[in-house]
Amino acid sequence: KQEVTQIPAALSVPEGENLVLNCSFTDSAIYNLQWFRQDPGKGLTSLLLIQSSQREQTSGRLNASLDKSSGRSTLYIAASQPGDSATYLCAVSMEYGNKLVFGAGTILRVKS
Amino acid sequence: GAGVSQSPSNKVTEKGKDVELRCDPISGHTALYWYRQRLGQGLEFLIYFQGNSAPDKSGLPSDRFSAERTGESVSTLTIQRTQQEDSAVYLCASSSQGTSGTVQFFGPGTRLTVL
Numbered sequence: 001k002q003e004v005t006q007i008p009a010a011l012s013v014p015e016g017e018n019l020v021l022n023c024s025f026t027d028s029a030i031y032n033l034q035w036f037r038q039d040p041g042k043g044l045t046s047l048l049l050i051q052s053s054q055r056e057q058t059s060g061r062l063n064a065s066l067d068k069s070s071g072r073s074t075l076y077i078a079a080s081q082p083g084d085s086a087t088y089l090c091a092v093s094m095e096y097g098n099k100l101v102f103g104a105g106t107i108l109r110v111k112s
Numbered sequence: 113g114a115g116v117s118q119s120p121s122n123k124v125t126e127k128g129k130d131v132e133l134r135c136d137p138i139s140g141h142t143a144l145y146w147y148r149q150r151l152g153q154g155l156e157f158l159i160y161f162q163g164n165s166a167p168d169k170s171g172l173p174s175d176r177f178s179a180e181r182t183g184e185s186v187s188t189l190t191i192q193r194t195q196q197e198d199s200a201v202y203l204c205a206s207s208s209q210g211t212s213g214t215v216q217f218f219g220p221g222t223r224l225t226v227l
Contacts, residue, residue: 004154032214043116043203043218089155096214099145099157099168 002027006090006103013080014111021075021106023090028071030092034100035064035075037086044089048075080110114138116219118204124225125194133189133222137206144187145207145216146179150200158202161187194226
C-alpha cells in the first residue's frame with residue numbers, strides 16, 4: 001500500500017527566505033507526482049505535476065524535483081512571500097488518471 | 113463553468129439522517145473523483161468515475177456511502193444514516209485525461225458536520 005509522508009509538518013520562515021518542503025513515498029512505481037497548495041476554506045490548487053520520467057518541473061518561484069528510485073520529491077520555494085502561506089500537499093498517482101494518494105501536508109507560514 | 117463547483121458549501125445534519133452532496137465538474141472533463149478530508153488529516157480517496165467505465169469504489173469506507181454520475185456531468189455523493197465520524201470536508205475533482213497529463217482540478221469542498 002502506497003504511503004506518502006511530508007516533512008516538516010509545519011514551517012515558519014521570515015519573508016524572503018528560500019525553503020524546501022520534502023515528500024517521500026514508499027512504492028516507487030508511481031505514474032506521476034503532484035504538488036498542491038490548500039488555502040483555508042478553499043479547495044486545492046495544483047502547483048506542479050511531474051511525470052515519472054521527469055526529474056523536475058519549474059513554475060515561477062517554484063521548483064519541484066523527483067527522485068523516483070529513492071521515493072523522494074522536494075518542492076523548493078524561492079524568495080518566499082507572505083502570500084505563500086498555506087498548506088502544501090504532495091500526492092502520487094500509481095496509474096494514468098487514477099486516484100491520488102496524499103501526504104498529510106506541510107503548513108507553511110511566511111512572516112512579513 | 114470555469115471551475116469545479118460543489119454544493120452545498122456547508123451542511124449540518126443530525127446523526128442518522130441521509131445527506132446528498134453535489135459536484136459539477138469542469139465541462140468536458142471525463143474523469144471525476146471524490147475525496148474526504150477529516151480534521152487534521154490528509155485527503156482520503158473515496159471513488160473515481162472515468163467515462164462509461166465501472167467506477168472505482170475502492171475508497172468508500174462503508175456501504176452507507178454511494179455515488180452516482182450521469183454521463184460526464186454532475187455527480188452526487190450520498191451518505192446514508194450519517195455518523196459523527198462522517199464529519200469532514202468532502203472534495204470533488206475532475207480531470208481531462210488528455211495529453212496535458214492528469215492534473216486534477218478541485219472544487220471548494222462541502223463541509224459536513226454531523227451532530
